[in-house]
Amino acid sequence: MTSTHAPEAPSTPDGPKVELSVLIPVYNEVDNVGPLHEELDAVLRPTSRRYELIFVDDGSTDGTVAALEAIQARDPEHVRAAFLWRNCGQTAALSAALDLAQGDVLVPMDGDRQNDPADIPKLLETLEKGYDVVSGWRRNRQDAFVSRKIPSKIANRLVARISGVPLHDFGCTMKAYRRRVLAGVRLYGEMHRFIPIFAAWQGARVTEQVVNHRARTAGKTKYGLGRTFNVVLDLILIRFLQKYSQRPIHFFGRFGLWSFALGIGCCFAMVYYKYVFPWPASLWWSGLESKTFIETPLPSLAVMFFLAGGMSILLGVQSELIMRTYYESQSKTTYLLREVRQGEQPE
Secondary structure (H helix, E strand, O other): OOOOOOOOOOOOOOOOOOOEEEEEEEOOOOOOHHHHHHHHHHHHOOOOOOEEEEEEEOOOOOOHHHHHHHHHHHOOOOEEEEEOOOOOOHHHHHHHHHHHOOOOEEEEOOOOOOEOHHHHHHHHHHHOOOOOEEEEEOOOOOOOHHHHHHHHHHHHHHHHHHHOOOOOOOOOOOEEEEHHHHOOOOOOOOHHHHHHHHHHHOOOOEEEEEOOEOOOOOOOOOOOOOHHHHHHHHHHHHHHHHHHOOOHHHHHHHHHHHHHHHHHHHHHHHHHHHHHOOOOHHHOOOOOOOOOHHHOOHHHHHHHHHHHHHHHHHHHHHHHHHHHHHHHHOOOOOOOOOOOOOOOOOO
């Protein structure tokens, strides 16, 4: 095994161009990587496409590294194996696979054999109909009902509603992408499941394809019910990126202005209770007395709202500076140009 501390994306080697890259992040799947490679080989070798299988080991401790080394040695023409120094998570491993991939079409899939390699030709066939992204839909999931299926259905409906991308299964790793859709994409946290959303926002044509989902036969699942909370937090981030990534001052500033308004309201209420109260209640209810400033929580609330408003607006200004630095330091544009037509057009 040859490894470097920070490998760079390789250039395309001499020979026929790679058409398909299958990206497989794995973690402690020693009993699955061998059979998975055999299935992929049986499905893809008879096709006319030139393909590569990129296995990325995410710091496994169960012998997966040795198994991948053996697979790569047996099939050096198609298999590329990368090994991370430590466990970084599925998104990081998939990001490493994306950096290494050379194919025009990219198909990520899980390494636990629950995704069926036989679905890859179906995804590619749908992709050829003019789509840029084909997302797998595990209509008949072979997972625990309470801990996996129910939270997944709720999360998928929320994501579809908030993002405006009508997919049934964002969590399915098996998808097919055209390379241009993922150009310059950097993945963080657990955002790999939301790639179709980012692609759709950039004008990509996105659809879904029902895929076969198989029960796990070896190894242990790496996800549980606690993953649902991560999805909720990711949804908040997705919503923010969708509406305010290029104008964060509108989000933080609006919150700040509302805080200022509440602070002013508290000040008026303080003055009312000190100098006006109990009018007009005193007209029909005797025994009511005015309240000093220290008899109500209004002064503390006013100070809190004014401080929160000021900090929110300052945070919005800081976010605007960060956003501009992000775009201008990399010469990025805030628009995506499809084409420019000028001069006489050929008939």
